[in-house]
Amino acid sequence: MSSGTLQVLEPATEAVLQEIPRADASDVDRAVEHAAAAFPAWRAVSPSDRAAQLRAISDIVREHRDELAQLEARNAGKPIGDARGEMDMVAQVFAYYSGSPERLLGDTIPVSGGHAFTVREPLGVVGLIVPWNFPLTIAAWKMGPALAAGNTIVLKPAELTPLTALRFAELAREAGLPEGVLNVVAGPGSVCGARLVEHPGVAKIAFTGSTEVGRSIAAGAAQTIKRVTLELGGKSPNIVFADADLAAAAAAAPGAVFGNAGQDCCARSRILVQRAAMDEFMGELEAAVTAIRVGDPLSEDTEMGPLISAGQRETVGSFVDNGAPVAFRGSAPDGPGFWFAPTVLCPVDPGARAAREEIFGPVAVVIPFDSEKEAIRLANDTIYGLSGSIWSGDGGRALRVARALDAGVLSINSNTSVRVATPFGGFKQSGYGRELGPHALDAYTEVKSIFFATGV
Numbered sequence: 001m002s003s004g005t006l007q008v009l010e011p012a013t014e015a016v017l018q019e020i021p022r023a024d025a026s027d028v029d030r031a032v033e034h035a036a037a038a039f040p041a042w043r044a045v046s047p048s049d050r051a052a053q054l055r056a057i058s059d060i061v062r063e064h065r066d067e068l069a070q071l072e073a074r075n076a077g078k079p080i081g082d083a084r085g086e087m088d089m090v091a092q093v094f095a096y097y098s099g100s101p102e103r104l105l106g107d108t109i110p111v112s113g114g115h116a117f118t119v120r121e122p123l124g125v126v127g128l129i130v131p132w133n134f135p136l137t138i139a140a141w142k143m144g145p146a147l148a149a150g151n152t153i154v155l156k157p158a159e160l161t162p163l164t165a166l167r168f169a170e171l172a173r174e175a176g177l178p179e180g181v182l183n184v185v186a187g188p189g190s191v192c193g194a195r196l197v198e199h200p201g202v203a204k205i206a207f208t209g210s211t212e213v214g215r216s217i218a219a220g221a222a223q224t225i226k227r228v229t230l231e232l233g234g235k236s237p238n239i240v241f242a243d244a245d246l247a248a249a250a251a252a253a254p255g256a257v258f259g260n261a262g263q264d265c266c267a268r269s270r271i272l273v274q275r276a277a278m279d280e281f282m283g284e285l286e287a288a289v290t291a292i293r294v295g296d297p298l299s300e301d302t303e304m305g306p307l308i309s310a311g312q313r314e315t316v317g318s319f320v321d322n323g324a325p326v327a328f329r330g331s332a333p334d335g336p337g338f339w340f341a342p343t344v345l346c347p348v349d350p351g352a353r354a355a356r357e358e359i360f361g362p363v364a365v366v367i368p369f370d371s372e373k374e375a376i377r378l379a380n381d382t383i384y385g386l387s388g389s390i391w392s393g394d395g396g397r398a399l400r401v402a403r404a405l406d407a408g409v410l411s412i413n414s415n416t417s418v419r420v421a422t423p424f425g426g427f428k429q430s431g432y433g434r435e436l437g438p439h440a441l442d443a444y445t446e447v448k449s450i451f452f453a454t455g456v
């Protein structure tokens, strides 16, 4: 039985958006039972029919794009234009993985006495635990390949942002996904997430969230030798060399750290600038930061919304209070809502807390460097290794630096990290495993080797 209700807030107004039943551990057990019961039939669906099912989900998401985007924008406080782009990506993910059921290829391996070949089997029931910053998008990155490979799902959205996951599950049913293949449990992480991790009927946990919770998930999953993929935190560098197109680098830098109000695991929150370019770059950056339009997520021209919660605003504020070296700030509305103005700190010592910890809010630090070697050393001087950017007019240098950085997703003369067709994931304490692209399927299948004796 669900215990009590979850009050889901709208961060731009602090008003209650919806009240929903709060799931508990017994709801998780029931969801796992449903998913386990649905697994034999779902894995047996022919590859072409499973492909058609994923295409139908993609189509229904497209048809309901505006409704889902509105719900996500209100619940997560993100600009409506961004939310629409995210729903487009959700649809693209299902379209992309609809190509997979018929392409889960194996190998034939020459051996003596017969034929050896491999097949890829689904894992069974997979538990998906996702955060509040890109609620439905990150869930889709997991659901697409999981379903394509023939697994059934228990999805646990973040308590703060469960609404699009619940609506998506209804739409997927409407699009023909069989009962029990996708189950959503909306409840606290410490209860529902923890139960999924320990549940012996769950074969794998795919988790996106903080490094701290990721550690406890890896430890918990070890008890039942569950497969685990972890997409965790980041403190990504944006390296700007003096030979770069400085105007382009400075114009793009705010979007790379203040997008989604800085609540982005890929946020380029450490801006490393070659000393010779410092003055020019900072001038351009200030103009770009003060021009950011912060306000109502539902207004078409808004570029940045509020933070997700009062708690998040307090945490982010702790990096700016107490005499932090604020170089300049943008603006933010007054009144209700968890607002925080985009803020640039400079000069910041590379050892300072703001330069080392993931802030997960609209605060960037700027750190100067002199040489290519120093830029690489500073960029790698972190426990994280998710993403990063290199801005330079020298292609050889840009590639040298890209190869030297310990990070999973890099861009040169661009700050984009995420594409449906390319792998996404971290080095070091940013996690392990890859989502998106062809590589994601590895995380939702087991390789089975079969030997067929032909006699001699």
Ligand code: NAD
Residues within 6 Å of the ligand: 129, 130, 131, 132, 133, 134, 138, 156, 157, 158, 159, 187, 188, 189, 190, 192, 193, 194, 197, 208, 209, 210, 211, 213, 214, 216, 217, 231, 232, 233, 234, 264, 265, 358, 360, 386, 426, 430, 431
């Ligand atoms: P979080 O770790 O607090 O929560 C993530 C999810 O885990 C939520 O659904 C939560 O309910 C659940 N959870 C919490 N405690 C749990 C437990 N003990 N057992 C099982 N599940 C539990 O993270 P958050 O605050 O929602 O999200 C912010 C973090 O997510 C940031 O650190 C950010 O960098 C990271 N993130 C990473 C990526 C990536 O792809 N690498 C993407 C987005 C966010």
